[in-house]
Amino acid sequence: MYIDRVPADRPLVDVMREAPDALERLLSGLPGEGETFAYEPGKWTLREVLGHVIDAERLFSYRVLHIARGDRAELPGMDQDEWAAASNAGERSVADLLGEFRGLRAANAALFASFDEETLSRRGAASGFGFTVRALVHIIVGHELHHRGVLRDRYLT
Known part of the structure; x- marks a missing residue:
């Protein structure tokens, strides 16, 4: 689902590096109350x-x-709802979250380019x-693209 969202005609690291600006453009002009909007009860803000x-x-x-460095141990999954409930993302501003995403994405793009x-x-x-490793990098890029689409279609319409 996520891999199919990644454009095949451009270098993957370029797509990664452009994501923070694209996400910021999408959310520019968002009114303050839009930051805490959930499109239906029980959905994330x-x-x-x-x-x-x-x-x-x-x-x-x-x-x-982990995999790039040759570690063979299997890694556990995550429960995204438990993680979301345990985070304080709902208490942080969109500007703060975008800043964190920008730094994280830049670090990941530098690593993956190596x-x-x-x-x-x-x-x-x-x-x-x-x-x-290649598939996981594509999943990272596609996951953000998926959620950018959800934000556009469900939160900003």
Whole structure:
């Protein structure tokens, strides 16, 4: 689902580096009350969606690093709802969350740009599934693109 969202006609690291600006443009002009909007009861607020994107990127990037460095131990999954409930993303401003995402994405793009073909082809397991480093990097990019679309379609219309 996430990998299919990644444009195939552009270098992946370029897509990664452009994401913070694109997300910021999407959310520019958002009124203050829009930050705490949830499109239906029981759904995350816009702030919580951004917090989830950050948490997931951190988790997926750890998986990337773990496998890229040759560690063969299988990694556990995550319960995104438990993580969201335990975060304080709903109490933080969108500007603060975007700043954190910008720094995280820049660090990840720098790391991923350093990988050679051998590293990108390394395999490992997480959440009961096998992955290559390349697939996990695509999942990171596609996950953010997915949630950017959710924000556009469900929160900003």
